[in-house]
Amino acid sequence: xxxxxxxxxLYRAAGRGPVALKQEKVILSFDDFRRLEFTLATQLLAxxxxxxxxxxxxxxxxxxxLAGVAAH
Numbered sequence: 001x002x003x004x005x006x007x008x009x010l011y012r013a014a015g016r017g018p019v020a021l022k023q024e025k026v027i028l029s030f031d032d033f034r035r036l037e038f039t040l041a042t043q044l045l046a047x048x049x050x051x052x053x054x055x056x057x058x059x060x061x062x063x064x065x066l067a068g069v070a071a072h
Contacts, residue, residue, distance in 0.1 A: 001048055005029040006041035013038065 005028050012022040027045065028036050 001046045003030075003044055003046045005032075005045045006036070006039065007043040007045060008039040008041040010035060011038050011040065 007027055010023040010026045012020045014020055
């Protein structure tokens with residue numbers, strides 16, 4: 001996993017007054033230092049590498065899943 005940035009809300013500094021929301025759900029890379037300073041991050045963004053499907057063991061997994069859902 002290689003983190004590359006954040007998803008967050010970008011705020012505008014207003015001197016001594018209240019901080020104002022400038023833009024919601026902004027994607028910023030770690031290289032964007034000026035805007036990153038005014039961002040409240042909500043999620044870390046990362047690139048996933050070397051992903052490959054995993055074989056499931058034999059069995060009827062859908063039935064097991066549905067049985068578990070029906071029990072609740």
